[in-house]
Amino acid sequence: MILITGGLGAGKTTFLNHLLQQTNLRDRDLCLIINEFGQLGVDGRLVEAGDHPMYEINRGSLFCICIKTDFVKTLTEIADDVRPELVVVEATGMAEPRDIQDFVDEPTLAAQFHIQANVCLVDAPNFIRLAPMLRAVRQQALWADALILNKTDLVSEPELKQLGAVLEGMNPEAPRLATTFGRIPAAFLENLEHRVHRGDPLLEPPDPVFALSFRHDKPVDRARFQHVISELGEDLLRLKGQVDFGDGPEFAEVAGGRLTIGGVVATTPHAESPTAFVAIGWRAPQHDFQAAIESIWI
Amino acid sequence: MSDREVFMTGRELVLAAIRCEAVEREPWVPFVGCHAAHLLDISAEKFLKSEADIVAGVQKGIDLYKPDGVPVVFDLQIEAEILGCSMMWSSDNPPAVASHPLADGVTLDELSIPGPDEGRLKIALAATRRLREANPDIALYGLITGPFTLALHLLGTDIFLQMFDDPDRVQKLVDFCRRVGQAMADSYLDAGVDVVAVVDPMTSQIGPHQFEQFVTPHLKPIFDHVRDRKGLSSLFVCGHAQKNIEVMCNTHPDNISIDENIALDYVRDICLPRNISFGGNLQLTTVLLLGSPRDAQRHALECLKIGGTRGFILAPGCDLPYATPPANIEAVTKLVRDPYEREVVETLVETEAPAGTLDMSDYGNADKVIVDIITLDSEGCAPCQYMVEAVKSIAPQFEGIVEWREHKIKTPEALTFMGAFFVKNIPTICIDGRIAFVSQIPARNELIAAIQNRIFEKLRKKINQHKGVIYLLGDEDDEAYQRLKDNTLQAMMELGADIDVDLREVTDPALFGDFGVLAEQTPVTITARFNMKSAGKDVSTPIIKEWLKGLT
Numbered sequence: 103m104i105l106i107t108g109g110l111g112a113g114k115t116t117f118l119n120h121l122l123q124q125t126n127l128r129d130r131d132l133c134l135i136i137n138e139f140g141q142l143g144v145d146g147r148l149v150e151a152g153d154h155p156m157y158e159i160n161r162g163s164l165f166c167i168c169i170k171t172d173f174v175k176t177l178t179e180i181a182d183d184v185r186p187e188l189v190v191v192e193a194t195g196m197a198e199p200r201d202i203q204d205f206v207d208e209p210t211l212a213a214q215f216h217i218q219a220n221v222c223l224v225d226a227p228n229f230i231r232l233a234p235m236l237r238a239v240r241q242q243a244l245w246a247d248a249l250i251l252n253k254t255d256l257v258s259e260p261e262l263k264q265l266g267a268v269l270e271g272m273n274p275e276a277p278r279l280a281t282t283f284g285r286i287p288a289a290f291l292e293n294l295e296h297r298v299h300r301g302d303p304l305l306e307p308p309d310p311v312f313a314l315s316f317r318h319d320k321p322v323d324r325a326r327f328q329h330v331i332s333e334l335g336e337d338l339l340r341l342k343g344q345v346d347f348g349d350g351p352e353f354a355e356v357a358g359g360r361l362t363i364g365g366v367v368a369t370t371p372h373a374e375s376p377t378a379f380v381a382i383g384w385r386a387p388q389h390d391f392q393a394a395i396e397s398i399w400i
Numbered sequence: 401m402s403d404r405e406v407f408m409t410g411r412e413l414v415l416a417a418i419r420c421e422a423v424e425r426e427p428w429v430p431f432v433g434c435h436a437a438h439l440l441d442i443s444a445e446k447f448l449k450s451e452a453d454i455v456a457g458v459q460k461g462i463d464l465y466k467p468d469g470v471p472v473v474f475d476l477q478i479e480a481e482i483l484g485c486s487m488m489w490s491s492d493n494p495p496a497v498a499s500h501p502l503a504d505g506v507t508l509d510e511l512s513i514p515g516p517d518e519g520r521l522k523i524a525l526a527a528t529r530r531l532r533e534a535n536p537d538i539a540l541y542g543l544i545t546g547p548f549t550l551a552l553h554l555l556g557t558d559i560f561l562q563m564f565d566d567p568d569r570v571q572k573l574v575d576f577c578r579r580v581g582q583a584m585a586d587s588y589l590d591a592g593v594d595v596v597a598v599v600d601p602m603t604s605q606i607g608p609h610q611f612e613q614f615v616t617p618h619l620k621p622i623f624d625h626v627r628d629r630k631g632l633s634s635l636f637v638c639g640h641a642q643k644n645i646e647v648m649c650n651t652h653p654d655n656i657s658i659d660e661n662i663a664l665d666y667v668r669d670i671c672l673p674r675n676i677s678f679g680g681n682l683q684l685t686t687v688l689l690l691g692s693p694r695d696a697q698r699h700a701l702e703c704l705k706i707g708g709t710r711g712f713i714l715a716p717g718c719d720l721p722y723a724t725p726p727a728n729i730e731a732v733t734k735l736v737r738d739p740y741e742r743e744v745v746e747t748l749v750e751t752e753a754p755a756g757t758l759d760m761s762d763y764g765n766a767d768k769v770i771v772d773i774i775t776l777d778s779e780g781c782a783p784c785q786y787m788v789e790a791v792k793s794i795a796p797q798f799e800g801i802v803e804w805r806e807h808k809i810k811t812p813e814a815l816t817f818m819g820a821f822f823v824k825n826i827p828t829i830c831i832d833g834r835i836a837f838v839s840q841i842p843a844r845n846e847l848i849a850a851i852q853n854r855i856f857e858k859l860r861k862k863i864n865q866h867k868g869v870i871y872l873l874g875d876e877d878d879e880a881y882q883r884l885k886d887n888t889l890q891a892m893m894e895l896g897a898d899i900d901v902d903l904r905e906v907t908d909p910a911l912f913g914d915f916g917v918l919a920e921q922t923p924v925t926i927t928a929r930f931n932m933k934s935a936g937k938d939v940s941t942p943i944i945k946e947w948l949k950g951l952t
Binding site: 109110111160166167168170171172174195196198200208209210228231232234235236237238239309312313314315340342343378380382 | 488490493496556557560561563564565567568601602604605606607609610613638639640659660661684685686689690717718719721722
């Protein structure tokens with residue numbers, strides 16, 4: 103089984119269609135499981151299954167334990183009726199690799215399937231904003247056997263470098279490949295080694311990327327703010343919102359290592375707090391990061 | 401076996417457990433959602449669109465499973481559909497949301513709070529009223545979609561990006577969904593539910609900080625509202641939500657219900673000190689759908705032991721899969737309600753079955769009839785004692801013909817017999833390896849008749865195994881030979897079905913010597929009896945020697 107994960111919009115469908123055109127896959131005896139509800143690929147196409155049998159497991163946006171029944175039922179049908187050499191699964195953006203592993207390990211399937219590779223499509227423009235908010239996106243990247251950084255034409259070089267550093271920190275063992283439209287060399291998947299992930303969720307390490315919200319009525323000293331942002335350095339991945347430096351809320355953003363202040367507040371102005379922003383951090387312990395930012399009000 | 405005597409109704413049990421009060425036994429609330437459609441042999445789509453089918457299906461579930469509580473409808477898409485999400489329907493699942501109006505150009509201001517007469521809410525409420533009237537002693541749950549999950553239905557997964565890019569927009573959206581939740585709670589409480597269950601599975605995707613920021617301010621008011629209405633509330637969450645259990649408690653539901661992804665003891669240890677009850681978390685697929693009734697019981701027993709007798713409600717982890725075998729749910733009901741059954745299952749769990757199995761191929765072929773009684777322990781268990789007494793009392797009538805023995809499942813050897821005989825219930829009487837009486841103590845004449853039938857059956861079998869041949873040796877032109885043949889045929893005809901004998905003529909003089917007969921001795925009559933000693937299996941030399949000795 104080849105498992106394709108990645109958040110919605112990461113380009114999984116485009117990637118899959120590209121894979122299916124590769125001769126080393128196209129001519130194989132395979133079938134497809136599509137677990138993303140009727141989503142069009144980035145370029146507006148659906149999965150082009152061709153002659154390969156395709157099974158859809160659709161629960162919309164929800165990823166609930168109930169989906170295990172659907173998965174096991176589908177895998178049983180494939181094992182009994184189709185018996186392909188390879189199953190390619192395009193998982194929903196909400197799926198965790200641990201759960202898919204659990205489905206495959208169901209005793210009634212009698213070890214008929216094994217995951218050969220777990221490939222994660224990383225949405226280059228959006229991953230850093232999405233990962234702190236969505237557990238599944240973090241888990242997919244953490245436990246991938248390979249990371250495909252997709253849509254890299256939509257990010258700047260510094261942003262791509264930053265993304266690479268974050269992914270290296272999260273999953274140093276997974277080879278990374280930067281691409282557009284999900285195009286990868288045919289041989290990329292062949293030498294991947296699958297790492298099985300199970301384990302007690304309570305023993306998981308702290309989240310590698312996190313997002314914290316800040317609000318205050320007190321004005322912020324501009325120089326102090328800039329100093330704190332500079333001190334945080336690469337530990338601060340993103341910041342966005344409004345900051346009141348004494349003359350009313352101003353737009354503030356950190357992206358690609360650059361701080362931008364000024365101009366009209368781009369998002370819904372926060373009515374109650376003149377200063378309200380979200381900061382995404384990593385590497386630094388979360389409470390240290392929080393204390394550092396809160397020091398702007400000292 | 402009988403249900404334990406309980407003076408509280410199922411409804412009272414559920415309400416007491418939710419309030420963390422003492423209960424006479426743990427309440428059992430199977431989440432019979434679209435599984436009810438399976439009980440009616442109709443599709444989930446047909447079921448969820450019909451008030452009559454919902455009432456009939458849920459009522460059938462109540463009649464079969466004797467729950468203490470039950471949800472009326474388990475469908476997290478009712479509000480979303482009214483608010484403009486399109487649905488993709490399924491034959492064996494609730495529908496899936498197929499479009500998100502706020503991602504397709506609709507603005508939040510254009511949406512209005514669903515009223516009780518809108519969409520399938522109208523059907524769900526009508527079904528609730530009817531089920532309420534028909535089942536006054538069962539707790540009814542009204543399920544509503546939690547505000548975060550509803551927000552996801554309306555906006556799509558863009559909501560997660562918006563939580564960074566435009567958090568206030570997300571707050572406004574979730575606040576709208578909070579108002580929807582409060583209105584839904586009012587509708588269900590007015591229809592007569594006891595518990596408003598807020599089902600918010602997508603909160604398991606966000607961490608505690610985002611939960612406190614985007615969920616707590618909107619979930620807590622729903623629970624406060626239900627409390628103000630004198631109702632009880634439950635928060636259902638699916639998925640790997642263990643890091644959120646504490647913040648979930650801080651929204652002040654009366655109860656938290658979880659699925660198999662979170663350890664039950666972990667939730668217990670966080671909830672109970674906060675005086676919040678908890679429930680769950682039977683495994684849906686591996687056990688309830690794909691396991692056996694005994695698997696379901698073993699697993700339920702584990703949950704009951706962890707859950708304890710205060711503040712715990714036994715329930716599946718989520719909506720039962722459509723095709724869950726009813727026998728599995730019935731088995732859990734039996735475990736919950738029948739203390740004897742629980743003792744049996746506990747004993748089975750504690751006793752380890754030995755490796756290897758009993759070879760049943762020759763069982764029942766002994767000369768005597770063997771009566772095996774599989775019990776918990778006749779010395780400590782009344783039904784088992786009566787079962788043993790029943791056999792003991794008639795055994796003297798069959799002295800020398802019947803042998804009886806008790807197998808107590810506290811011993812591994814007894815478990816081997818239990819498995820070999822395919823015995824599922826205790827106590828059971830088997831006669832020559834076949835189940836004859838299960839759980840019910842047989843009347844004396846019934847037991848005597850069953851044993852006698854087996855005796856006669858064995859006798860017939862014994863006769864059939866002894867096949868006979870009568871050989872006639874002689875010259876077919878010899879009158880003496882013809883008279884012998886005629887007399888033999890006459891004798892066989894007069895005996896009829898009482899014998900099973902073949903007549904074989906040997907008229908070739910060259911073959912007389914094979915029988916040790918000289919030609920001048922003919923006509924000769926030789927009889928021979930054949931006794932099948934083995935078929936299709938290897939037999940050792942020592943055994944064959946014994947057979948041969950038996951011929952001399």
